[in-house]
Every structure is written in C-alpha cells, then in structure tokens.
Amino acid sequence: MKQLVILSGKGGTGKTSVTAAFAHLLAQETSPFRTVLADADVDASNLELVLSPEIILREDFRGGQIAAIDQDRCNACATCQDVCRFDAVLDDGEGGYKIDPLACDGCAACVYQCPEEAISMHDQVVGQWFRSESRYGPLFHAALRPAQENSGKLVTLVKQQARLLALDEGCDLVLVDGPPGIGCPVISAVSGADLALIVAEPTASGVHDMRRALETTNHFDVPAMVCINKADIYPEGAAGIEAFCQSEGIPVVGRVPFDTTVTGAMVEGQPVTVFQPDAPASRALRRVWDEVTARIEELSG
Amino acid sequence: MIIAVASGKGGTGKTTVATGLALALSESGQTVACLDCDVEAPNAHIFLNPAFEHRETVNQLIPEVDPDLCDGCGECADVCQFHAIVVLGGRTLVFPELCHGCGSCTLVCPHKAIREVPKAQGILEGGPAAGGGPLLAGIDFAQGLLNVGEPMAVPVISQLKKWRGLIDADIVILDSPPGASCPVVESLRGADFALLVTEPTPFGLHDLRLAVELTREIGIPAGVIVNRDGIGDAGVDEFCREAGVPILMRIPMDRRIAEALARGEALVEAFPEYLDRFRDLYDRIVEGVAS
Numbered sequence: 001m002k003q004l005v006i007l008s009g010k011g012g013t014g015k016t017s018v019t020a021a022f023a024h025l026l027a028q029e030t031s032p033f034r035t036v037l038a039d040a041d042v043d044a045s046n047l048e049l050v051l052s053p054e055i056i057l058r059e060d061f062r063g064g065q066i067a068a069i070d071q072d073r074c075n076a077c078a079t080c081q082d083v084c085r086f087d088a089v090l091d092d093g094e095g096g097y098k099i100d101p102l103a104c105d106g107c108a109a110c111v112y113q114c115p116e117e118a119i120s121m122h123d124q125v126v127g128q129w130f131r132s133e134s135r136y137g138p139l140f141h142a143a144l145r146p147a148q149e150n151s152g153k154l155v156t157l158v159k160q161q162a163r164l165l166a167l168d169e170g171c172d173l174v175l176v177d178g179p180p181g182i183g184c185p186v187i188s189a190v191s192g193a194d195l196a197l198i199v200a201e202p203t204a205s206g207v208h209d210m211r212r213a214l215e216t217t218n219h220f221d222v223p224a225m226v227c228i229n230k231a232d233i234y235p236e237g238a239a240g241i242e243a244f245c246q247s248e249g250i251p252v253v254g255r256v257p258f259d260t261t262v263t264g265a266m267v268e269g270q271p272v273t274v275f276q277p278d279a280p281a282s283r284a285l286r287r288v289w290d291e292v293t294a295r296i297e298e299l300s301g
Numbered sequence: 302m303i304i305a306v307a308s309g310k311g312g313t314g315k316t317t318v319a320t321g322l323a324l325a326l327s328e329s330g331q332t333v334a335c336l337d338c339d340v341e342a343p344n345a346h347i348f349l350n351p352a353f354e355h356r357e358t359v360n361q362l363i364p365e366v367d368p369d370l371c372d373g374c375g376e377c378a379d380v381c382q383f384h385a386i387v388v389l390g391g392r393t394l395v396f397p398e399l400c401h402g403c404g405s406c407t408l409v410c411p412h413k414a415i416r417e418v419p420k421a422q423g424i425l426e427g428g429p430a431a432g433g434g435p436l437l438a439g440i441d442f443a444q445g446l447l448n449v450g451e452p453m454a455v456p457v458i459s460q461l462k463k464w465r466g467l468i469d470a471d472i473v474i475l476d477s478p479p480g481a482s483c484p485v486v487e488s489l490r491g492a493d494f495a496l497l498v499t500e501p502t503p504f505g506l507h508d509l510r511l512a513v514e515l516t517r518e519i520g521i522p523a524g525v526i527v528n529r530d531g532i533g534d535a536g537v538d539e540f541c542r543e544a545g546v547p548i549l550m551r552i553p554m555d556r557r558i559a560e561a562l563a564r565g566e567a568l569v570e571a572f573p574e575y576l577d578r579f580r581d582l583y584d585r586i587v588e589g590v591a592s
Contacts, residue, residue, distance in 0.1 A: 009312010015506065033514050044309050045506040064382065065552065082462035085403055087459075102486050102519065107403030108418040113379050120383075146481040146515035152452060180311040180479050181341030184452035205344035210448065219450040234563035235558070258556075263532045266502050293439055301341030 001166050002296055003159075004173045005040070005193040009209030009215070011180035013201045014229040015188040016041075017262050019177040020050040020271040022292070026063055026175065027136035033172040033295060037134065038162035039141040040155045040177040040189040042127065050269055053132030053139045057234065061142065061157065063126035064106035064270055067099045073118035080110035080119060126150060129158055131165075152184035154214055160187070182216045190217060190263035196224040197253070197292060202237030210241065214250065224250055225295065227288050231255035254288030254296075256281050303473040303519070304586060305338075305492035308507030309480035312576045313498045314528035314552065317337075319476035320348040321568045322496075323539035325579035326472055327431075327438035334470035335430070337547070338488035339478040340423060340445035348567040351430035351442040355465070359445065359457045361402035366393045370414035377406035377415060398452070423457040425446045427464060434570035441466035454484040456484075462491070472583075481511040486519065494550070495587050496521040504532035506540055513546055522590060524549040526582075550582050 001221075006015045019037075036078070039047040045109050069080070075097065076096045077090045081089040087111065088103035093265075111119045128150035132139045140162040142154050162174050178189040178196075190196060196217045200210035210226065217224040231238045245252045257280045265275035273282045306319040316339075322363055324334040337345040364377070372393040375535040378384075385399035386406050397420055407415045427443025445453050459496055467473055477488035489495060495516045499509040509525065516523040530551040541548050552558070552568075561571035570573045 007326055008311075010344070011342075012313055013311075022352075038373055043482045044511060045312075046310075046504045046507055049507055050535050073433075082405070084406060087430045103490070105403065106382055107401055107405055108380065108382050109403045109405035109408060112405060112409055144482055145517045146511045147483075147486050149483040151480075181339075181454075182449060183341045183454040183484065183486075185482075186341075187450070187452050201312075201563075204347045205562075205565035206345060208347065210343040215449040233559055237563055258559075260532065263502055266504060267534045269503065 002173060002194040002299055003176060003192060004177050004194050004292070005176040005189050006199060007178040007196050007213050007214035008180060008199045009182060009187065010201065010223040013199045013206060015199050016046045016177055017051065017266065017272060018227065018285065019047060019175065019272040021025050022289055023136040024053060024176055024193065024271040024273050025286065025289045032297065035173045036082065036139055036162045036166040036171050037137060037139040038174060038176045038187065039139065040153050040158060040176050042142040042144045042154045042185065043179060045141050045143060047139070048141055048178045050266070050271060051134035051136060051139055052269060053134040055130045055132045057131040059129055060125045061127040061129050061154050062123050063148060063153065065121035065123055066101050066104040066106055067108065067110055067119050068122055069099060070118045070120070071096060071179050072171040073116045074165055075116055077115060079113050079115060083109045083113045113134060127154055129154065131161065135292065155185045156190035179208050182212050188214060190220050190222055193222045193296060196222050198224055198226045199229050200226055200241055201230055202228055202234045202241055203205060204237070205242055207237060214248070225253045225292065226250055227254045227256065229256045230258040232257045253291035254284055256288065302471065302587065303475065303492045304494050304496055305323040305475040305477050305489045305497045306498060307477040307485055307489060307512055308479055308498045309512035310499065310505055313500050313505060313591070315498050316344045316348065316476055317562060317568050318496060319474050320345050321575055322579045322583065323349070323434050323440050323447045323474045324436055324438045324567055324569050325446060326572045326583055327440045328436045328576065329580060331472055332470050333472045334463055334466050334475065335474045336464060337444035337476045338458045339459060339476055340447045340454050340461070341478060342439055343444045343446060345443055345476045347565045348432065349430035350433045351441050353426040353427045354428035356424060356426045358421050359423040359460045360424060361422050361456055362404060363397045363400050363402065363420045364395050364406050364415045364419045367414045368397065372412060374411065376411060380405045380409050420450045421448060422453065425461050425464065427466060430447060432570055433565050441470060454478070454514055455487045458487045460485060468542035481515045482575055485515065488515050488520060489516070489519055492521055493590050495521045495525055496526060498526045498528055499537055500529045500533065501537045503536060506536040509537060510540065513544055515572050522587065524589065526550045526552065528552045529554040548586055550578065
C-alpha cells in the first residue's frame with residue numbers, strides 16, 4: 001500500500017482540483033488501484049466541496065490542553081506570568097491574572113510553578129474528524145475550529161485512520177490532499193508518504209514556494225514529482241520550473257493549461273474531469289495521472 | 302494603525318493586496334512598515350525588492366541535560382506535556398523536534414542538571430524596500446523564514462512582530478499565512494483591522510467563513526476584498542451581506558493582472574490606477590475602525 005501526497009508550498013495553486021480529478025480517475029473500473037482518500041488540509045478542507053461525502057462517523061478531536069486560573073486560590077504573585085514564554089498570562093484589570101486561551105501553548109509550566117496550586121489544565125475539543133463515503137470511495141477529513149492549534153496532530157490522525165482502513169480493506173493507495181506551507185501540518189502530511197506530487201504555478205511566487213516544498217520533501221526523503229498548473233500564464237516561469245527540476249533530477253510530469261473550466265467545475269461541485277472531460281485541463285490532468293500511476297506502479301515493484 | 306491581510310484559502314491574493322497597500326501608502330508620504338508573516342512561504346519580497354540590511358536568527362531554547370548532575374528522577378519528563386524529554390534506563394533523553402521551548406523541565410529539575418541551549422528555527426531579515434519600478438516608496442520591510450523541516454512557525458512570527466522598524470511606522474501591514482489556525486492567530490494578534498482576501502468560488506467562500514469566524518473569535522474588525530471578481534458564483538457576496546462584513550474592494554479577473562504578478566511585478570506598478578484605489582481602501586478602513 002502506497003501513500004501519495006499532493007503538495008504545493010504556495011496556497012491556491014490547484015492542489016484540491018488536482019486531487020479531485022485523481023479521485024475521479026482512481027474510481028474508474030480501469031484504475032489499477034483501490035484507494036482511500038484523505039484531506040490533510042484541516043485548516044481549510046475543500047475536497048469535501050467537490051466529493052459530496054456522506055459522513056458515516058464523526059468524532060471529536062481533543063487538541064492540547066490549556067491552563068485556567070482558579071481565582072479563589074490565586075494570590076496574584078505573578079509567578080505564572082514570569083514563567084510563561086508565550087505571553088499567555090494577562091493582567092485581568094482587577095489586580096489578578098487570567099489566561100489568554102488563544103496564546104496558551106499548553107506547556108503547563110505555570111501549573112507546576114504556581115505556589116498556590118491555583119492553575120490547572122483543561123481539555124479542549126478543537127475540532128472534529130470524519131469518515132465519509134464519497135462518490136469516489138472512502139474519504140477521511142476533518143475540521144479544525146478556527147483559531148486552534150495542533151493542526152499537525154489532527155493531520156496525523158486523519159492519515160492514520162485512512163491508512164488503517166486501507167490496510168483493513170486491502171487497498172493499494174492512500175491519496176492525501178495536503179495543506180499549503182512547509183510547517184507542522186505539512187510535515188505531518190509528508191511523513192510516511194511514498195511519493196509527493198507538487199502542484200506548482202509558473203509565477204515568481206509559485207516558483208519560490210515550490211522550491212521550499214521540494215526542500216521539505218527532500219528533507220524527509222520523500223521522492224517528488226512536479227506538475228505545472230496554469231502553465232501558459234507565464235511561459236518563462238514554466239521554463240524556469242522545468243530547468244530547475246531538470247537540474248535537480250525531479251521529473252516534471254505535466255503542464256496543465258490555464259482553463260476557466262476548472263473554476264466552472266468547482267462551482268458545480270465536480271472534478272473538472274467529470275464536468276468537462278474534453279476540456280484542455282481535463283485532458284492534461286489525465287496525462288499527469290498516467291505518469292503518476294506509472295511511478296506508483298514502479299514504486300510498488 | 303496595524304492592518305493584517307489574511308484569507309483562509311491560500312493563493313487568493315493576500316500578497317498582492319499587502320504589497321499594493323504598502324506601496325500606495327508609502328508613495329503618498331506615510332511611513333509604512335510591512336512584515337511578511339507567511340514564514341513558511343514568504344513572497345512579499347518578490348514584489349517589494351527589499352535590500353536586506355539586518356538579519357537575526359530565531360532560536361528556540363532546548364534543554365540539555367548534564368549527565369553528571371542528573372540522577373534520572375524523571376521530574377522533567379513528568380512535567381513535559383509534549384513528551385520531548387524522557388527517562389529511559391536511568392538516562393534522560395531530549396527530542397528537540399518535539400520540544401516547545403517552554404522551559405518547564407529546567408524549572409522543575411531538583412538537581413539543576415538541565416540548562417537551555419539555543420536551536421535555530423528560522424531567520425528574520427529586513428531592510429528598506431521600494432518596489433521594482435519608478436515609485437518613490439520607502440517601506441520598512443522584514444520577513445521571517447522558517448527553516449525547512451522545522452514544524453513551528455509561531456515563534457518565528459512572534460519574533461518578527463517585535464522587529465525593530467515598527468516603532469516609527471504610522472502604518473504596519475502584515476501579510477499573514479493562509480489557513481485559520483495558530484500561525485494566523487499569531488499574525489493577527491494586536492492588529493486593528495483584518496483585510497480578508499477571497500475569490501468568488503465555493504472554495505473561497507468556505508475558507509472566508511472560517512477567516513471571518515477567526516477574526517470574530519480574536520475580536521478584530523474585518524472587511525473583504527474580492528479578487529478575481531467575475532469568476533465563480535455569487536456565494537461570497539451573499540455571505541458577506543448576511544454576515545454583515547463589508548466588501549471594501551473588488552479586483553477583476555484579468556489575465557493581464559495575472560501575467561504581471563507572475564512576472565513578479567507589484568499590482569500598483571503594473572497598473573498605477575490601483576494606487577488611488579488602495580489609498581481609498583485605506584481611508585475606508587480608517588473610517589471603519591474609528592466608527
């Protein structure tokens with residue numbers, strides 16, 4: 001069983017549109033793989049907007065704990081404020097102190113240092129995760145509540161659940177729609193992946209962030225391939241990406257042209273390959289998928 | 302006035318707006334600082350062309366155990382919430398990648414066997430910026446860069462927000478990361494206004510809802526910029542009307558704009574008519590915050 005993760009570095013380059021098209025192609029009878037889908041962008045999960053999943057299991061996600069001060073025991077000595085490195089202990093305006101739940105890191109240093117034992121830690125439900133049946137097979141996804149921490153932990157949980165089901169049911173592939181950036185949720189999304197497909201835009205920003213994404217996959221020893229989206233919007237940029245990838249030995253597996261059909265498909269809640277199978281973007285994505293399939297088969301031996 | 306440019310969804314045009322606003326206001330004579338808080342994928346420098354004059358490392362403090370003083374009592378492991386320090390077979394081991402740098406283990410060690418040593422997580426760099434064209438802008442710019450393989454963006458953002466140039470600036474523009482979790486919260490903390498950039502598509506709408514919820518949770522007034530106006534559907538407009546969030550500006554879908562941005566040109570330099578539009582936008586933000 002292999003894990004393919006779709007990444008980009010920069011946000012909005014088309015990760016989810018690519019993932020949705022792959023999910024569709026994977027669900028065809030001719031597909032060589034049986035697949036479980038996972039949306040690892042728990043901050044802003046959009047895959048469900050295309051796959052119209054029916055939720056069959058819904059679980060609370062408890063993130064890290066946060067501190068709370070018992071005002072009856074607090075003698076306002078300020079030790080908690082002194083030891084907190086996250087600026088999470090605020091003056092309460094009445095000579096005492098209170099915790100800023102958004103700033104609290106959950107380290108509990110204040111709990112152990114408070115001479116009055118007035119501080120305790122409390123669990124927080126910071127989101128939910130779901131197992132769903134989508135029109136293209138099982139989907140694991142999640143919703144982190146806005147302003148919460150621990151998106152990396154939630155990504156790990158979503159991927160773990162997807163992987164367990166894939167093992168149980170003898171599936172060949174877990175397809176993971178990754179988050180933007182290179183930080184903790186991305187590291188969780190990349191960890192354990194067998195192959196990363198980086199969706200890059202041929203823009204000054206896109207090239208910069210694609211390189212950061214490639215450095216990240218390289219750091220974690222995950223082989224990567226690049227697909228150029230909106231390739232014709234700035235041909236010099238696309239050429240730059242190809243030259244860079246060639247010099248680094250990274251395969252460029254496709255060029256998807258700028259195509260308004262992609263937005264049309266999103267509005268209709270469908271993968272572009274379903275919405276208009278003959279649109280330029282759909283044709284290009286099928287070719288990209290063939291290349292990716294070949295690479296996964298190679299990795300599977 | 303501190304304005305944070307945020308979005309929920311990535312790639313909606315945060316950096317286009319942040320750099321456009323910074324250049325337009327600076328060119329009209331205001332002292333402007335611009336901080337790129339998207340430390341995972343910072344792009345504002347591409348459009349502002351700063352000359353980096355100052356650099357500093359962002360360090361996190363990691364415990365280091367003196368084996369001669371440690372008796373393996375395990376109090377450090379008991380207080381660590383992140384399992385970053387454990388005692389195995391009488392030996393105390395540290396896992397730096399799990400450590401949050403809170404210092405709790407050092408404080409509780411009864412034998413004073415732990416000291417903290419810095420570990421680099423990222424860098425900050427900054428200096429004057431004036432865009433790439435004929436504008437007479439003079440922006441005090443700085444950005445954070447998270448080291449590859451480091452999970453935690455928040456400490457880099459937090460140190461960036463204490464950057465030296467901020468004291469003198471009338472206006473501070475923060476280019477936030479995408480999403481709606483802790484790095485965005487850290488970017489938005491202390492801002493007077495949040496400008497939420499979205500695109501009029503189902504993805505843009507879904508993530509705008511989260512961004513609006515986030516600004517309400519933190520208690521920051523917000524307004525919306527609709528970018529690539531004309532693609533997609535009317536969902537964003539309907540949502541903004543129902544939620545009572547003002548749409549302050551629209552930037553049309555225009556392939557020429559996309560091409561200029563792709564080349565690394567700032568919007569206001571490729572299309573100078575946007576200079577006045579961004580200044581008007583700022584006036585409306587000031588009015589909104591004042592009322």
